[in-house]
Amino acid sequence: MKIGIPKGLLYYKYHVFLETYFKEIGAEIVVSPDTNKEILDLGVKYCVDEACLPIKIFHGHVAKIKDEVDIILIPRVMQLKEKEYICPKFCGLPEMVFNSIPNMPKAITNPIYANNNTKLYKWAIDAGKYITDDINLIFNSFNRALIKQSAHKTGIRNENFEINIALSGHPYNIYENFTNMNIVEKLNKSGVGVITEEYLSDDLKNINVKKLYKKPFWTFLRENYGFTTYEALEKKVDGIIYLSSFACGIDSVVTELIKDEIGDFPFLILKIDEQTGEAGLDTRIEAFVDMLERRQENESDIPSHG
Amino acid sequence: MKVTFPHMGNIYLAAKALFDGLEVEYVIPPYNSKSALEIGSLHSPEEMCLPFKLMMGNYIQALNQGADTIIIVGSCGPCRFGEYAELQMKLLNKAGFHADFIAIDAPSDIGIKELFRRLNILTKNSSKNKFEKIQVLYDAIKIMNLIDEIEELAHKYTGYERNKGTCKTILNNCKAEAIKCNNPKEMIQLLKSYKAKLNHIAIDINKDPLKIAIIGEIYTVIEPFTNLYIEEKLMDYEVSTKRSLSPSWWVKNTALVPLKINSLDIRKASKRYLPLYIGGHARECIGEAVMALEDGFDGAIQIFPMGCMPEIVSKSILPTISKDHDFPIMSLVVDEMTSEAGFVTRIEAFVDLIERRRENELSRH
Ligand code: SF4
Numbered sequence: 147m148k149i150g151i152p153k154g155l156l157y158y159k160y161h162v163f164l165e166t167y168f169k170e171i172g173a174e175i176v177v178s179p180d181t182n183k184e185i186l187d188l189g190v191k192y193c194v195d196e197a198c199l200p201i202k203i204f205h206g207h208v209a210k211i212k213d214e215v216d217i218i219l220i221p222r223v224m225q226l227k228e229k230e231y232i233c234p235k236f237c238g239l240p241e242m243v244f245n246s247i248p249n250m251p252k253a254i255t256n257p258i259y260a261n262n263n264t265k266l267y268k269w270a271i272d273a274g275k276y277i278t279d280d281i282n283l284i285f286n287s288f289n290r291a292l293i294k295q296s297a298h299k300t301g302i303r304n305e306n307f308e309i310n311i312a313l314s315g316h317p318y319n320i321y322e323n324f325t326n327m328n329i330v331e332k333l334n335k336s337g338v339g340v341i342t343e344e345y346l347s348d349d350l351k352n353i354n355v356k357k358l359y360k361k362p363f364w365t366f367l368r369e370n371y372g373f374t375t376y377e378a379l380e381k382k383v384d385g386i387i388y389l390s391s392f393a394c395g396i397d398s399v400v401t402e403l404i405k406d407e408i409g410d411f412p413f414l415i416l417k418i419d420e421q422t423g424e425a426g427l428d429t430r431i432e433a434f435v436d437m438l439e440r441r442q443e444n445e446s447d448i449p450s451h452g
Numbered sequence: 453m454k455v456t457f458p459h460m461g462n463i464y465l466a467a468k469a470l471f472d473g474l475e476v477e478y479v480i481p482p483y484n485s486k487s488a489l490e491i492g493s494l495h496s497p498e499e500m501c502l503p504f505k506l507m508m509g510n511y512i513q514a515l516n517q518g519a520d521t522i523i524i525v526g527s528c529g530p531c532r533f534g535e536y537a538e539l540q541m542k543l544l545n546k547a548g549f550h551a552d553f554i555a556i557d558a559p560s561d562i563g564i565k566e567l568f569r570r571l572n573i574l575t576k577n578s579s580k581n582k583f584e585k586i587q588v589l590y591d592a593i594k595i596m597n598l599i600d601e602i603e604e605l606a607h608k609y610t611g612y613e614r615n616k617g618t619c620k621t622i623l624n625n626c627k628a629e630a631i632k633c634n635n636p637k638e639m640i641q642l643l644k645s646y647k648a649k650l651n652h653i654a655i656d657i658n659k660d661p662l663k664i665a666i667i668g669e670i671y672t673v674i675e676p677f678t679n680l681y682i683e684e685k686l687m688d689y690e691v692s693t694k695r696s697l698s699p700s701w702w703v704k705n706t707a708l709v710p711l712k713i714n715s716l717d718i719r720k721a722s723k724r725y726l727p728l729y730i731g732g733h734a735r736e737c738i739g740e741a742v743m744a745l746e747d748g749f750d751g752a753i754q755i756f757p758m759g760c761m762p763e764i765v766s767k768s769i770l771p772t773i774s775k776d777h778d779f780p781i782m783s784l785v786v787d788e789m790t791s792e793a794g795f796v797t798r799i800e801a802f803v804d805l806i807e808r809r810r811e812n813e814l815s816r817h
């Protein structure tokens with residue numbers, strides 16, 4: 147049985163788990179290619195206009211491989227952490243896809259509650275049933291997939307750079323080089339090192355999160371707010387770049403809360419949508435890096451002892 | 453202490469009665485308007501959703517009129533609304549407005565004790581005793597329910613009235629009079645009399661008016677300024693409308709959520725198209741579309757603010773419902789830029805469309 151896995155949205159975070167699991171239970175896996183112009187165009191064609199770019203791209207990945215597979219995985223991620231939520235579009239993703247793309251194959255759309263392993267295992271059973279009846283195989287494959295996923299370190303931490311920035315935003319914006327136009331490589335080339343949220347422990351992230359009046363209910367808000375404000379206030383980096391999706395409701399809140407907390411610490415928000423041009427993006431990155439360089443020079447001019 | 457609160461439809465009437473009854477000083481913010489929106493947008497992040505900006509406008513206009521304490525409504529489901537309070541408090545502080553905040557959250561989030569503690573701040577200056585306070589609260593809820601019922605009746609009967617404009621006039625007079633009442637009991641009496649009036653207008657039961665369901669994001673369907681007074685416009689066209697989302701629906705639904713017996717009809721109707729709650733009121737939107745077609749409505753209009761996450765999901769589902777059942781559904785996206793002219797044209801075109809469908813159907817029989 148051929149199962150299609152679209153390379154969009156949270157694929158970037160959980161692909162090891164998904165691929166291992168389905169391979170081990172005996173499915174043949176078809177992963178869509180890296181995002182490209184064709185996939186983007188397909189996404190724009192099928193998806194509702196009002197949706198954000200990552201959702202459109204996901205539609206493109208589905209459309210690209212749907213005819214080659216027997217069944218397709220549309221992860222309906224409902225929750226990642228206890229008492230925290232994620233974007234409504236993840237929860238309604240299968241409906242969006244099914245009502246927008248014609249002639250869909252069968253699909254695995256069972257809700258994923260990744261906040262605890264028992265619930266996740268239940269998903270594995272439901273999803274695995276399409277492929278095999280062997281419950282022992284499912285159980286063992288599930289465990290192996292979990293182990294592999296936790297051994298797989300995601301995230302970026304460049305070393306030995308003079309200037310460093312914290313790169314923040316949804317994983318699909320950070321790791322998908324087609325939409326972010328190879329931002330990490332670009333920064334590295336201009337002598338800027340990058341660190342991402344995965345390299346900061348939850349305890350340190352929670353320091354500033356605890357100061358909020360309300361406990362954040364988005365996992366994404368807690369992680370990225372906690373990460374960027376810690377890096378900024380502790381002066382671990384020289385600046386922050388936030389990759390934001392145009393018209394993303396979550397980003398609009400997160401960036402505002404970060405701004406409020408870090409004061410005049412260098413903070414660049416790059417908004418990406420299907421119209422974003424590479425030249426414009428480059429100019430903004432260059433200007434930001436220039437500014438960081440100047441700041442560093444100025445700082446080293448100030449004698450440390452009065 | 454001078455309390456204020458954000459607008460949302462007719463909720464200000466219940467709030468007024470509540471504070472009158474408690475003898476707590478308050479400021480009702482000026483009704484939503486272009487200037488409220490302008491002020492609100494000025495102090496809001498550009499990409500925030502419309503309700504956020506209008507609420508900011510309400511707060512600031514009320515503060516300028518002497519309010520010093522803001523009742524801020526907190527979380528209701530996994531959507532941006534849950535983060536409104538945090539951000540609004542920060543933005544107001546940053547803009548130099550000094551106010552105390554009383555954030556009302558669902559008890560499931562902060563605990564019932566904390567909720568009562570917060571509510572107590574509100575009533576501590578009240579000279580009323582505990583029993584009287586509860587009575588006042590009860591009256592306020594009654595007022596909220598009554599005005600919702602009155603609106604519902606007016607929107608429904610408007611298609612059957614013998615004298616064009618009767619319902620609209622009664623509804624508008626009712627609101628204008630209600631705001632002049634100085635205590636809850638008086639307001640309840642008045643509302644009751646208007647409800648009776650509506651139930652006794654001259655109607656023509658042989659009429660078979662066009663019927664449209666208003667569905668979508670809760671704030672923009674309830675708050676008439678955001679939808680350019682769509683319900684009033686449809687009244688002018690003698691179209692009967694129905695909107696299930698209202699403040700009283702919200703209160704009832706929220707109270708029943710912990711028991712999992714809220715909105716059973718909506719859940720059932722939405723099951724085929726959206727089997728889960730995804731945040732906001734997307735599932736209600738889908739359920740109401742299905743219920744409208746089952747109840748013999750001629751069409752549905754979905755309204756939501758630009759960038760509204762859950763309603764974008766609904767918007768991708770609605771065309772399928774429309775196709776499956778040959779049921780016209782139109783989606784209207786509203787934001788600061790919505791032009792009245794374009795909006796009216798689309799509404800008129802939609803009414804035309806369903807009218808013609810009716811005629812075709814009749815001529816086929
Ligand atoms: S979190 Fe933002 S970018 Fe991601 S799917 Fe939701 S709206 Fe789009």
Ligand code: SF4
Pocket residue numbers: 395501502503531532533534669732733757759760761762763
């Ligand atoms: S439901 Fe829509 S309008 Fe309401 S908070 Fe969410 S995004 Fe904003």
